Amino acid sequence: MQDRQMIIVMERNATAEQVRNVERRLTEMGFRTHLSQGVERTIIGAIGDRNSVAMGALEVLSGVERVVPILQPFKLASREFQPHNTVVKVGQAEFGSGRLQVIAGPCAVESREKYLEVARIVADLGATLLRGGAFKPRTSPYSFQGLEEEGLEILAEARQVTGLPVVSEVVDPRLVPVVAEYVDVLQIGARNMQNFFLLREVGKSSRPVILKRGPSATIEEWIMAAEYIISSGNPRVILCERGIRTFETYTRNTLDLSAVPVVKELTHLPIVVDPSHGTGKWRLVEPMSLAAVAAGCDGLMIEVHQNPAEALSDGPQSLNPVNFAHLMRSLARLTRALRDEERAEAAGARGW
Amino acid sequence: MQDRQMIIVMERNATAEQVRNVERRLTEMGFRTHLSQGVERTIIGAIGDRNSVAMGALEVLSGVERVVPILQPFKLASREFQPHNTVVKVGQAEFGSGRLQVIAGPCAVESREKYLEVARIVADLGATLLRGGAFKPRTSPYSFQGLEEEGLEILAEARQVTGLPVVSEVVDPRLVPVVAEYVDVLQIGARNMQNFFLLREVGKSSRPVILKRGPSATIEEWIMAAEYIISSGNPRVILCERGIRTFETYTRNTLDLSAVPVVKELTHLPIVVDPSHGTGKWRLVEPMSLAAVAAGCDGLMIEVHQNPAEALSDGPQSLNPVNFAHLMRSLARLTRALRDEERAEAAGARGW
């Protein structure tokens, strides 16, 4: 299939011999070429196969200024490939179908009693999935690293108690089977977004995967990470925007809400937003949750702790139950308003 | 007034002599000091005057590891200084009073006919102020640089025709009087956010000022720029988030909507959002406008052109009239919903 297309821009003083050499090399690589001669630059268009050798290598041929790829590097994740939305179902929850999902719970599972207590609280307040870390990737080796398998058992118990599906992070390819045994949704953390061996391993699992965006990943690289999982056999991928690293230090990360409509345009995958990590400050969680929903996301991931001042991790960005209740009420009103809007839209003329 | 407070952290092996030397120097600079001796570090607390000499200089004293400022560097702009919201009135429009303002119009004034046409269109569709550039700062000296004073005259005519106040950028301290003569609101562009001589000049004007955030400015630096204007005598400052520069290239800038609640917390100034420059892509303008409003902004700044494909600048991010009409309808529904929410809020218990 001829699905690679690129433009080779020659240097200003490239000789006819250099141009011929590039064309020859392209032909060897299985590309059809086309020459376009400007006053200042000669351009070679090339059409070939995705599996042909690395096109970057062409940049070192003498006389070549740069190589411009024309097509997106991802395929299975792209909306061109699949025009309709992927809907990922987990128990009663559906990501991508238009109903907002709220995944809530503490950063880490700290003890059985505390986790079951907070799980009941968020379930009562309307959360549709539970979250909780059993294996914690921490910046410092001296920080709390999670309850590990014991934490997974507690998560499974919380699911039974509340009836809600549970999400937990998997950090090591060796742990995929055990985590998948206990939880409903596997989460790939931001720092593992390009841990390709882990991506392939969750790609072989039958569990849906929440794929967090890496702190320095472009949207394209993030979608490529989803492509790894899908091309390994698992199409149930949910993207999660959680902020990127920028020069601004007032917030922990810079929550890139533009990513929501961009992902909707480029891919068919559902997308959720994590304003807790995205801002690092609990006071910003409610306004940014509302903003994320207005931008069109399919769900939210919210850190809630019954007593944030005693949390073993991420206390400053966790809501307490009172604030989470307030958020849920605000979300209910906003989604109601946006649904009305859609209905009005459907009834009237469509602008874009 | 004793309004500067800082902590000096000494190096691990700092000698008693070095500590005494820092204390002596602080006393000379008019600070009262307080010593706190840890096992690994000695810390000196100091309280003094904002006008005492540069505290950064203390970092070079021998034995000093670093200096930690305790207080925010801005004052007049801070919510601590003035707890209630500043409301900036321009004609009928009020920024900061709770009603959403929509500033709309083309990037540049291209001709009298075209400007009056688009001004009437956006006014009919509900815009509350007009925008249009007469002096254009352009990355390339070969791009269209604006109609200059002729453009200002056209803006003034558009105000008469539509009854709406007009906003236009001022790029040179010499031009402040002439621009202020023709337009209602002076705009400081992102690239001039730290053009301190221009800030002081608009600080002497009686016109309100929209101060765009610089592409690499932290929120604190941006508020400091507002402090320049206010301390020069002009308290009518409206901040404008328009995206920051990050590694992501799919969007022209990364619109930092977290800045909206952060600015509301740190200052008493109104804030508007410019999703046109903030994303660079017209398809993203509506979702990001809705998100900005949900995050709590006081207004939007939207580029609209009757025929974006023929715009002399910023075509790709301009809405055409049909899309602008669609945006205005969506905004109307959203703000109605959010107002209902506030009313419900006021009636019920308050969580945070």
Next chain:
Amino acid sequence: MQDRQMIIVMERNATAEQVRNVERRLTEMGFRTHLSQGVERTIIGAIGDRNSVAMGALEVLSGVERVVPILQPFKLASREFQPHNTVVKVGQAEFGSGRLQVIAGPCAVESREKYLEVARIVADLGATLLRGGAFKPRTSPYSFQGLEEEGLEILAEARQVTGLPVVSEVVDPRLVPVVAEYVDVLQIGARNMQNFFLLREVGKSSRPVILKRGPSATIEEWIMAAEYIISSGNPRVILCERGIRTFETYTRNTLDLSAVPVVKELTHLPIVVDPSHGTGKWRLVEPMSLAAVAAGCDGLMIEVHQNPAEALSDGPQSLNPVNFAHLMRSLARLTRALRDEERAEAAGARGW
């Protein structure tokens, strides 16, 4: 002159009608077009004139995915336009001729006595130009703002005393004539790199200009700023790398030394490096100065103060006289070694 060349990539499902429409529009804009039909994308090549209307506008035509410019946006500054190095002479100093220039002095002129003292010190130690700020752009309106015209007079006196040319920043278009009267080289600060009205004003001056890179400016935008100055009539531009803003906070900025060989490749202009602002820490100034010279820069800009702990600005990044003397000795050995290298190079075979 046909010096604009671009590629229009159509969307996957673009219709033949949409393609014809883009071709028609290009023809109206004065471009010759060429069609290239891939399996997945149709591409239109276009060759035209730099002064034809904004090509970005094409992106909004229906069916267009994106527009790829083929040529660099700058011309007069480019090495394609002028293959040999520009050498900027100021008194005895030559930038771009192969001899390293060292511009030294305090951040700000603080008083006549102090400035003349430090000027004599750095001159004795081998500096080839003096620096000192008379008009200071400061983040806070409450910081020392410079001695203004009195500072210029002191600089002129220091030139007479030492025989060295002096460099000082100009921050306001209105001040260009007075600063140019007193000093030998005008400096455009990082925050004014895209203050286009100021660039045009120094472009009309006969003084050489040191153009600092903006903290969030790409190399291309920086060269475009030089293009503004050159196209206004002043070809004597010296670029100055002084660090860019990134997420790293340990250093004040991230000194981008790759910019040195990149600027040498893309332009014919000399380039100097400012490791004082580039790092913000005096301990890093010597290693980064040596690195900058090894990377191929034409000069250095070094902040020196007789007593950094009492400096009114930038104390933490200023060298004291002892450390500056040490730096000058290290530089002398390094440049000697690099000259030997060049000589050996000239005698032997050349690899690249």
Next chain:
Amino acid sequence: MQDRQMIIVMERNATAEQVRNVERRLTEMGFRTHLSQGVERTIIGAIGDRNSVAMGALEVLSGVERVVPILQPFKLASREFQPHNTVVKVGQAEFGSGRLQVIAGPCAVESREKYLEVARIVADLGATLLRGGAFKPRTSPYSFQGLEEEGLEILAEARQVTGLPVVSEVVDPRLVPVVAEYVDVLQIGARNMQNFFLLREVGKSSRPVILKRGPSATIEEWIMAAEYIISSGNPRVILCERGIRTFETYTRNTLDLSAVPVVKELTHLPIVVDPSHGTGKWRLVEPMSLAAVAAGCDGLMIEVHQNPAEALSDGPQSLNPVNFAHLMRSLARLTRALRDEERAEAAGARGW
């Protein structure tokens, strides 16, 4: 051991009750506290234990504005803990002893014949270690992923043929034993810098580890990753600066050479620089290599391919043998000159 020290800054209007509450909580957490009352802010100093609970959590106590840590978060890697340089020996090569090490070879092992050929070439030209990827983390699942274990066998053969130690990346905790069996130095790639389970696994190995800096990692986070390895039992860590992600797109990454002297100041670990990934362009490899050495690094990591235009990965940044030979000659002259400088230094007075 009392090795945690911090400052709690209270909000401006914090009540006496809130202050007492924070003090009480700190005491419960095992901290000794000290109160310092300014006019605008009350500050609480606290000294306690590294293993006490997460201090971030204090930020959510009512009345607290922020928490300022006073001590560095790393210990075993810090120069405070071990003042003398760690020297890592691998065969004949010593990292950290003052002699420059050059690790050279292709990005990926592509075939036995090609690898042995290029290994002999770089060995003849003076490289002191070989590099080559057997397991390749690639952005796209459709790119060449390496020869895997067959690649490791080829690397082992190349060591026998050339007598040089070999370096190869390990990407999966499960693969640490097999990679460690074949190669002399384990490399942790940039994208795995915070793959903490992999860090712990190489921490249990007896092989030295080259730890690349993550593209969005601060220097502090990078040193914390080294702390993971050392605290797991492996003190033989070599840091590798390879560029960070910034807004500049002309280079693949922004090589942060300031990291070299900063790492030397904060830690006792050796540091090497990878200008191939750091710039992404072979033309920049030589100037940036020289700059890195002038900045004080202990070694370089250089991609070399016998025919970069045919490389399966990273062709554009690979040197061909002629250019690598040129680089090695330039490095020889530079290191000779810098050694002379040190000798002169040792003989004369020392400025800093």
